[in-house]
Amino acid sequence: MLFLVTLNAILEFRVIKVVTTVTIFRIQNVIERNIQMTVKELIDKLKKEDPDRIVVMSKDSEGNSYSPLHSFWTGAYKAETTWRGEVGLEELTNEDIEQGYDEEDVLDGDKALIFSPIC
Secondary structure (H helix, E strand, C coil): CHHHHHHHHHHHHHHHHHHHHHHHHHHHHHHHHHHCCHHHHHHHHHCCCCCCCCCCCECCCCCCCCCEEEEEEEHHHHHHHCCCCCEEECCCCCCHCCCCHHHHHHHCEEEEEEEEEEE
């Protein structure tokens, strides 16, 4: 009896692992194809909007918290998961060095436009 429970647990774990792996693969494909927005796509969408509206950012896709946009900068983005990642400098310039940045602040990632909310 104990052997059957253990075997069932092992089989259930394997099924869950396969389903999870397939799900993660599918989520990654959706993100790569449909969710990540480029600057061109954003500009095209913004052209259709009232230019006097304020820009407000959501903390997450579920709308748990909101904050007005304060500024943006260009840099690099490296995904850690399908929904979160790190940002850094694309390259280190003399101006960056004067502001206190160094090689540790450079990130090998995708070119990105990074938005910062009001604190």
